[in-house]
Amino acid sequence: MNTFSVKAYGAETKDSDLIEMNINRREVTPNDVEIEILYCGVCHSDLHTARNDWGGSMYPAVPGHEIVGKITKVGSNVSKFRIGDLAGVGCLVDSCQTCDSCRQDLEQYCENGSIGTYNGKDKHIGGHTFGGYSQKVVVDQNFVLNIPKNLDLAAVAPLLCAGITTWSPLRHWKVGPGSKVAVVGLGGLGHMAIKLAKGLGAEVTLFSRSPEKTADAKELGADDVVISTDSDQMKSVKGKFDVIIDTVPYIHDINPYITTLNINGTHVLVGYLGGLEPILNTVPLILGRKSVAGSLIGGIAETQEMLDFCGEHNIVSDIEMIKMQDINNAYERMLKSDVKYRFVIDMQSL
Ligand code: NAP
Numbered sequence: 001m002n003t004f005s006v007k008a009y010g011a012e013t014k015d016s017d018l019i020e021m022n023i024n025r026r027e028v029t030p031n032d033v034e035i036e037i038l039y040c041g042v043c044h045s046d047l048h049t050a051r052n053d054w055g056g057s058m059y060p061a062v063p064g065h066e067i068v069g070k071i072t073k074v075g076s077n078v079s080k081f082r083i084g085d086l087a088g089v090g091c092l093v094d095s096c097q098t099c100d101s102c103r104q105d106l107e108q109y110c111e112n113g114s115i116g117t118y119n120g121k122d123k124h125i126g127g128h129t130f131g132g133y134s135q136k137v138v139v140d141q142n143f144v145l146n147i148p149k150n151l152d153l154a155a156v157a158p159l160l161c162a163g164i165t166t167w168s169p170l171r172h173w174k175v176g177p178g179s180k181v182a183v184v185g186l187g188g189l190g191h192m193a194i195k196l197a198k199g200l201g202a203e204v205t206l207f208s209r210s211p212e213k214t215a216d217a218k219e220l221g222a223d224d225v226v227i228s229t230d231s232d233q234m235k236s237v238k239g240k241f242d243v244i245i246d247t248v249p250y251i252h253d254i255n256p257y258i259t260t261l262n263i264n265g266t267h268v269l270v271g272y273l274g275g276l277e278p279i280l281n282t283v284p285l286i287l288g289r290k291s292v293a294g295s296l297i298g299g300i301a302e303t304q305e306m307l308d309f310c311g312e313h314n315i316v317s318d319i320e321m322i323k324m325q326d327i328n329n330a331y332e333r334m335l336k337s338d339v340k341y342r343f344v345i346d347m348q349s350l
């Protein structure tokens with residue numbers, strides 16, 4: 001298969017900074033589009049992968065799965081896009097498209113393994129996939145999204161991961177007018193969860209460790225802010241919530257949040273992957289028919305639904321634009337929660 005070289009930014013090992021490098025992209029096959037990347041959001045998962053926090057990272061690791069850009073080439077079978085169109089790519093670039101999950105538009109749960117935009121198996125040119133910290137990407141048209149034209153393009157980028165990851169559980173657990181939703185953690189995912197839950201008509205509360213984020217949270221749409229380290233504040237919302245979207249990236253005690261769920265309420269973990277400590281107390285679960293659940297990004301149709309909803313409701317991410325060369329500093333700042341509320345890379349800087 002013919003390939004071409006593009007500039008990218010990636011990590012050579014788990015301990016190294018990200019540096020400029022060259023990677024190969026395939027020439028478009030009949031079903032592919034080639035996209036010139038204009039902006040790429042910076043997700044905490046990028047950092048987890050670059051630093052091998054979850055194990056299984058392949059190097060060089062070129063992260064980035066909040067991609068927006070312009071189509072520069074289309075394959076001969078491409079009907080959904082034309083050269084010059086705006087396009088988005090999120091966390092997925094392929095799946096089997098034939099299993100039960102794929103047929104239900106749940107490609108993220110593909111039974112044969114969906115292919116991540118980075119750190120996935122590249123079945124076209126071998127090796128592993130490289131993400132959006134690069135000049136161009138080539139993707140099957142079925143995994144490319146239409147971008148609403150009325151929104152600020154750079155601020156749309158984070159919708160492709162932070163947006164869909166919070167939208168999917170809000171939709172699955174049928175959030176709408178009258179729902180009481182809480183969001184744990186005000187970062188990239190958390191600020192999108194607030195905006196989207198509010199857009200769906202819910203009453204929204206933020207749980208945060210950071211009192212200084214209170215004013216911002218209210219501006220983003222939160223009706224209330226509860227400081228999770230203050231036990232009196234936690235007691236004041238006992239039994240209140242129908243759905244909690246928990247975006248905290250690291251191990252944490254979820255027991256205090258379970259007591260704030262209403263009967264039939266669900267605590268949805270989207271942030272932390274791994275075993276929880278301390279042990280989960282099942283008493284409040286059983287006595288209140290409560291659930292603890294997880295959720296992974298969202299399918300392609302659902303991502304389009306979310307983008308269209310954002311277009312109609314004028315919802316975008318609050319972003320801080322950076323140059324590609326600033327990425328290592330941005331990772332350090334993200335670890336300190338020092339970002340309002342998503343870094344987006346201006347890819348022209350590469
Ligand atoms: P982020 O911007 O860094 O935000 C995380 C927020 O969690 C912080 O702003 C902070 O909010 C809170 N927090 C951070 N460290 C904490 C700690 N040690 N204890 C308690 N709270 C803490 O990260 P993000 O990009 O939103 O990503 C969040 C997580 O979701 C990451 O682990 C990422 O890999 C994961 N993720 C999952 C999916 C999925 O499909 N399930 C998709 C994308 C990302 P406060 O200061 O308000 O407390």
Ligand code: ZN
Nearest residue numbers: 043045161162
């Ligand atoms: Zn992400």
